[in-house]
Amino acid sequence: MRHVVVIGAGPAGLAAARAARARGARVTLLDASDALGGQYWRHLPPERPAGRERVLHHGWSTFESLRSRLEADPHCEIVTGAQVWAIEAGSAERSPLTGAAARTAQAVPTVHALIGQSDGSARRGLTLTPDALIFATGAHDRTLPFPGWDLPGVFTAGAAQAFAKGERVAVGDRVLVAGAGPFLLPVAASLAQTGARVLGVYEASRTAGLLRGWLPKPWKLLGAAKKAGELAGYVGSHLRHRIPYRLGHAVIAAHGSDRVESVTVARVDANWAPIPGTERRIEADAVCVSHGFTPRLELPIAAGCSIGPDRFVTVDERQQTSVVEVYAAGEITGIGGVDLALAEGAIAGHCAAGGRPDDEDVDRPRRDRSTYTDFATRIETAHGIRSGWTAWLDDDTLVCRCEEVSVGRLRAAAHATCSTGLRSLKLSSRAGLGICQGRICGRTVEQLLGGLAADHGPLIDGVTTDRRPIASPVRIGELAAAFIPSHNPPIVPGKDNHE
Amino acid sequence: MAARLLPFGNDPIRPTTPAAIEISLDGESAAGVAGQSIAGVILASGRLAWRRTSEAGSPRGLFCGIGVCFDCIVIVNGERDVRACQRRAADGDTVASQRDTLPGVGR
Numbered sequence: 307m308r309h310v311v312v313i314g315a316g317p318a319g320l321a322a323a324r325a326a327r328a329r330g331a332r333v334t335l336l337d338a339s340d341a342l343g344g345q346y347w348r349h350l351p352p353e354r355p356a357g358r359e360r361v362l363h364h365g366w367s368t369f370e371s372l373r374s375r376l377e378a379d380p381h382c383e384i385v386t387g388a389q390v391w392a393i394e395a396g397s398a399e400r401s402p403l404t405g406a407a408a409r410t411a412q413a414v415p416t417v418h419a420l421i422g423q424s425d426g427s428a429r430r431g432l433t434l435t436p437d438a439l440i441f442a443t444g445a446h447d448r449t450l451p452f453p454g455w456d457l458p459g460v461f462t463a464g465a466a467q468a469f470a471k472g473e474r475v476a477v478g479d480r481v482l483v484a485g486a487g488p489f490l491l492p493v494a495a496s497l498a499q500t501g502a503r504v505l506g507v508y509e510a511s512r513t514a515g516l517l518r519g520w521l522p523k524p525w526k527l528l529g530a531a532k533k534a535g536e537l538a539g540y541v542g543s544h545l546r547h548r549i550p551y552r553l554g555h556a557v558i559a560a561h562g563s564d565r566v567e568s569v570t571v572a573r574v575d576a577n578w579a580p581i582p583g584t585e586r587r588i589e590a591d592a593v594c595v596s597h598g599f600t601p602r603l604e605l606p607i608a609a610g611c612s613i614g615p616d617r618f619v620t621v622d623e624r625q626q627t628s629v630v631e632v633y634a635a636g637e638i639t640g641i642g643g644v645d646l647a648l649a650e651g652a653i654a655g656h657c658a659a660g661g662r663p664d665d666e667d668v669d670r671p672r673r674d675r676s677t678y679t680d681f682a683t684r685i686e687t688a689h690g691i692r693s694g695w696t697a698w699l700d701d702d703t704l705v706c707r708c709e710e711v712s713v714g715r716l717r718a719a720a721h722a723t724c725s726t727g728l729r730s731l732k733l734s735s736r737a738g739l740g741i742c743q744g745r746i747c748g749r750t751v752e753q754l755l756g757g758l759a760a761d762h763g764p765l766i767d768g769v770t771t772d773r774r775p776i777a778s779p780v781r782i783g784e785l786a787a788a789f790i791p792s793h794n795p796p797i798v799p800g801k802d803n804h805e
Numbered sequence: 806m807a808a809r810l811l812p813f814g815n816d817p818i819r820p821t822t823p824a825a826i827e828i829s830l831d832g833e834s835a836a837g838v839a840g841q842s843i844a845g846v847i848l849a850s851g852r853l854a855w856r857r858t859s860e861a862g863s864p865r866g867l868f869c870g871i872g873v874c875f876d877c878i879v880i881v882n883g884e885r886d887v888r889a890c891q892r893r894a895a896d897g898d899t900v901a902s903q904r905d906t907l908p909g910v911g912r
Contacts, residue, residue, distance in 0.1 A: 338872070340893070345871060351840030351893070356820035424872070424891040427884055446873045458854035458866040465870025468890075473845040474811045474820070477867070501811045564864050565853050591807055707868070707876060710860045741875040741886075746868075779875075779886070 307332045307381075310658045311417055311436040313390055313605060316344020317365075317644045318636025318651035319442035320372040321671075323382055325655030326440075328667065332381050334434060336388040336419055338778075342373050344444055345464065346644050348471045362471050362499060364492075365644060385421060388432065391778045392418040393608040396629070414439055414631045415609040420784055427781055438631040438658035441606050441619070442651060445599035445637035449485070450695050451713075451750060453559040453703045455595070459566030463493040463596035476502035478592020482569055484508040484557040485596040487689040493594060494549055504549045505590060508571055509689075510578050510597070512554035516688045556580065558698035560593055569593050572698075579694030597691055600749060601638040604774040613772070616640070624663045625654035633658050642682035649674035696754065705754065706747045708740020713754070720755055728769045731755050741779060744771040808848040810838070826896040830855060830879075837894055844870070844877050844889035847900070855879060855889070857904040878903055 308331040312319045315337035323335045335342075343349055347369045350356060360366040376382045396413030414436060422429030447462035454460070461477050463485060469475040481502045483494045486509055494507045552571075558580050559570040573584035606619045612628035614620045619627055619634040627634050635650035652671035657663055663672065701714030719735035728751075731737075737751045738744035744751070748771025813820050823838040830847055837846030844867045847855055854864030856878060868876040870890050877889040880901040889900075 339891070350820070353840035354820060354823045354838065356816070356818040358818045361818055425884075425887040446871060447869060456863060456865070458864050461867060462869045462871075462874075465867055465890075468870040469808075469845060469848070469867075473841050474816060474818075475808060475841075475845045475849050476811065477808050477848065479807060479809070499817065501809070501815065707865075707874065710858055710863075741878070742873060746874050 308438065308659055309334070309436045310438045310440060310655070311336065311434050312440045312442060312655070313337075313417070314344065314442035314444055314636070315339075315342045315384070315386075316442060316444050316636065316647065317346055317369075318444070318647040318654075319344070319440070320369070320376065321648045321651030322440045322442055322633075322635055322655035322658070323376055324372055325652040325661075325668070325671075326438075326659040327376070327379055327382055327655075329656050329659035329661045331438075331659035332383075333376075334383045334385065334436070335376065336385050336390060336417075338387070338389045338424070340386045340424070342376075342384070342386070343369055345446075345468065346647075348468050350472065350474070354474075362496065368648070385419075385432070387423065387429075388419045388421050389424075389429070389778050390417055390419045390605060391776060391780050393605050393777070394418065395608065395610040415629070420780065427783065429784055431784070431787065438633065439609070440625075440633040440635060440651075440654050440658050441609075441611075441627075441638060442634070442636045442647075442654075443602040443605055443638055445601045445641060446745065447596040448598045448600045448691075448749060449595050449746070450597045450691065451703050451705055451747075452557060452595075452698050453700050454561055454566070454569075456704050456707055457560050457562050457566050458564065459562065459592050460560050461592060461594045463490060463594045466592075466594040467493045467496050470496035470500040474500055476500040477594065478502060478590070480505055480590045480592070482506060482508065482557065482571075482588060482590045482593045483595075484510075484555075484571070484593065485598075486510045486691070487596065487598050487685060489596060489599075491551075493596075497594070498549065502592075505588060506550040506552055508552050508555040508557060510554070510556045510574055510692075510695075511689050512574075512576055515576060516553065518687060556695070556698070557593055557595055558585070561587075566591060566593055575694060576692070577694030578692040579697040597695075598689065599637060599641050600745070601641075603638060603772040604743075604777045606632075606634060606638060607773050608775060608777065613770075617770075617772070621650075624657040625650055626657065631658070640679070640682040641685060642678055643685075645674060646678035646681065649678060693753075693757075696757065705750055706737040706740060706744075708742050708746075709736040709738075711735055711737040716751065716754060728752060728755060728771070732771075738771055743774050743779075748772065807851055807853060810841075810845075810849040826894060828894050828896070828898040828900055830900045831902055839896075841894050842890050843879060843881065843887075843892050843894045843898065843900055846894045847889065855902040857902070859905050859907045862904070 310326040310331045312323045312335045323333045394416040417434040419432045420429040447464040494504045556574045561568045568589045572580040612620045625633045633654040635654040636647035649671040699713045835850035854866040856865040865876045868874045872891045879889045881887045
């Protein structure tokens with residue numbers, strides 16, 4: 307029986323596990339959290355049953371059906387609390403070619419995980435050497451820095467969503483939602499459903515940009531009526547809650563001594579540069595800001611998968627990456643939403659289990675994939691980050707929250723060293739070297755340094771902040787114990803491995 | 806007003822009333838319900854920040870909420886560097902705020 311390992315139990319990973327089982331493979335499904343569903347179907351824990359939890363979710367019945375089928379399946383081993391901390395690429399030499407041409411007959415990578423309570427010190431090691439590996443690791447919020455963004459009370463939009471859906475906690479009482487992208491709408495709706503007063507949703511993109519992104523070839527949206535319905539649902543919920551939705555506006559500063567007390571909102575031009583004279587102070591006790599998503603690429607990169615110029619994992623029609631028998635599905639191949647993730651997951655699972663991409667079993671996912679792929683392009687065209695945002699930074703604004711590196715210090719390091727290498731600039735400024743491993747600031751540091759380095763030439767070392775050979779902080783003791791077999795009892799399927 | 810747990814009677818999802826739990830943060834008790842994260846219990850108890858940064862000593866609390874940023878790390882029952890947003894609170898947990906001083910900086 308072929309053994310398929312799926313990393314990530316959000317929509318893409320669940321669909322992949324289901325499809326791989328349907329095609330007859332044995333599946334191990336790993337997720338770092340202690341529940342299935344990922345961030346999209348983040349839900350209340352079993353200790354808190356609720357009769358109508360579905361009203362907080364889209365596609366809840368799809369989730370419930372995937373979850374119950376996989377949980378009841380003896381050939382699907384679900385391991386939650388599984389933090390994958392390293393991927394060891396297969397032994398063969400990597401080809402210097404890029405893209406599909408680089409695919410070599412190397413062995414399938416080995417997966418190293420620690421199983422147990424989140425950040426616990428008594429986790430057990432688990433090493434897997436599957437016949438096929440599927441990455442469905444998803445994405446996290448990207449929040450651009452602004453003065454005061456390090457004050458308590460400033461959250462990512464994802465944090466507001468996770469605590470509303472996962473705990474029924476509203477992160478504030480008077481809350482502003484800001485940034486860019488369709489994700490701001492469900493976040494505002496969730497906050498309102500959790501008892502917060504949402505003062506407004508401030509979307510940096512302007513009407514013209516949105517029309518350019520969403521309206522050309524509107525007939526293409528017909529195939530994606532479900533998606534349009536989901537977005538219309540959020541807008542409807544906004545109207546019911548009377549939440550203003552302002553286009554061409556951005557939160558450009560948060561104010562307060564030890565916590566957020568107010569924010570400055572300003573109109574921005576088409577390039578996202580704030581328009582002087584349009585600033586307005588709004589009192590708020592929380593502000594939730596996201597400007598899009600960053601895919602979680604460290605595991606695919608460690609496996610040797612090619613990353614495209616758009617900084618997503620490159621896949622073929624089977625969802626296979628540049629490494630043979632390594633597949634990718636969901637937001638790590640492009641930010642396209644839940645329907646695309648489900649379709650890609652189903653195709654990846656089917657092919658990883660030995661199926662062909664033109665098999666009848668995957669007709670529907672294949673159709674869905676072509677329908678929803680268009681959404682990724684539309685979202686990027688309409689809401690993608692524009693370069694003018696750096697005009698709202700000041701010298702004291704932190705870029706790297708972990709190492710407390712300000713914009714001024716980053717610029718000074720770049721000027722003092724005249725360096726055009728990202729790696730040396732990280733070392734001289736310390737930006738991106740903290741405990742989050744550059745996940746929050748990495749792309750921003752690259753962009754700022756890229757802009758500065760234009761005087762000296764582009765960043766030349768070809769390094770990105772996405773590469774993290776140790777994919778998650780690990781305790782030294784656990785690292786040692788993971789390689790001593792007697793400290794490494796096997797994981798028992800169906801048993802609670804958390805204690 | 807600040808962050809809060811939605812009262813069960815007002816919740817459109819019709820929850821059952823969950824079991825109450827209590828944890829302590831730096832010696833002060835905070836009440837929550839079973840299944841909440843440590844960050845959720847602390848936030849809903851009215852405290853927005855529980856860490857001080859190493860260099861400036863600035864207050865930090867929850868930021869990303871999904872285990873990515875590590876801003877919310879705390880000491881739980883003596884175990885350091887635990888992300889408060891990822892760890893479920895257990896009744897009786899003793900939580901201490903964390904400040905990691907740099908050599909020669911701060912105290």
